[in-house]
Structure formats: structure tokens, C-alpha cells
Amino acid sequence: MTLHPTPLAAFLARLDTLAPEDRADAMANEALETDGSFFPTSKSQPRATLHGVCAHGTDTDDLVTNWIAAARKILHRDAMLEAATRALYDADTLNDALAEACHAILRHSTEASLRMAAQSELDRLARDAAARTAA
Structure with a gap:
């Protein structure tokens, strides 16, 4: 059986292959393609919502770093819940x-x-x- 990654996992894997300076552009494109949002220069605070993951930052680099950390945390939680559900049943x-x-x-x-x-x-x-x- 072949498991296909979720869109979140696939996008995070793609970000991992990019140079740090290219990640913001990839996030902006992903926001356009998936009805997400990416506001790296917001007047109030840079923020992004992609694949259901929300993050804020003090600047664009901080925003990208925070979003990636939040996405990894969600993927870890989802994997843990999947394993726990298998154990339950x-x-x-x-x-x-x-x-x-x-x-x-x-x-x-x-x-x-x-x-x-x-x-x-x-x-x-x-x-x-x-x-x-x-x-």
C-alpha cells in the first residue's frame, strides 16, 4: 500500500528542499494556489495561513520560520493521533x-x-x- 502525503506534508517537504531565501516566494505562490493567505509585510504583523496552519512573525523570515515550525508540530500531532487511533482499535x-x-x-x-x-x-x-x- 502506498501512502500519499497530505497537501500540508507535501508542501512542507517542498519547502525543505528550498534555500531559506526562496521559501517566502514559495509560500506566497502556495497561498495563491490554495486560497491561503500570506501577508509578509502586513502593517499590523506579518501573518500566513496555509493548509490550515496559521502563524505570525516579526518580519518575513520570522514568519516563514514560525509557519514551518507550526506545520511540523501539526504533522507530528496528526501522526501521533493516527498511531493512537490504530492502538485504540x-x-x-x-x-x-x-x-x-x-x-x-x-x-x-x-x-x-x-x-x-x-x-x-x-x-x-x-x-x-x-x-x-x-x-
Whole structure:
């Protein structure tokens, strides 16, 4: 199975291949192509929103650096949530790993059904632990 990167991951990978001085131009073009926004010389504060990632900066270089850092953070969170979701629905996940995955989902996911499933699993684990202690 071949996994295709998200548009955010693909754009971030493309930025990584560019010289730092070329990244602002690439971000401006990406904003035009994807209905994002890129205001590197805004009167109030330079800002950008691309692929759902928002960032501000004190100048253009700072804006680009901050946007890249925010994008990497979001990609890391998404990868962690994907792994936690797999663990939640994998019957072979050990209890400690399952509890850790559930806590990660509750901390980082905004998806109600996923949060409910994680909380339900934590409740079940607590009941199982209480039953073992009582026995």
C-alpha cells in the first residue's frame, strides 16, 4: 500500500528542499494556489495561513520560520493521533499502551466519536483494574 502525503506534508517537504531565501516566494505562490493567505509585510504583523496552519512573525523570515515550525508540530500531532487511533482499535494492544493511546486522543483530538471511544476504553480499563484488585 502506498501512502500519499497530505497537501500540508507535501508542501512542507517542498519547502525543505528550498534555500531559506526562496521559501517566502514559495509560500506566497502556495497561498495563491490554495486560497491561503500570506501577508509578509502586513502593517499590523506579518501573518500566513496555509493548509490550515496559521502563524505570525516579526518580519518575513520570522514568519516563514514560525509557519514551518507550526506545520511540523501539526504533522507530528496528526501522526501521533493516527498511531493512537490504530492502538485504540487494535485488539492486541496491551493495556498500558492502550491507556496511553486513549490519553493522547483525549488530549489532542477534537473528533467527538474518537474521544468517546477513548474515554469508554479508559473506563473499561479502570473497571477491569478494580475487579482485579477486589479479587
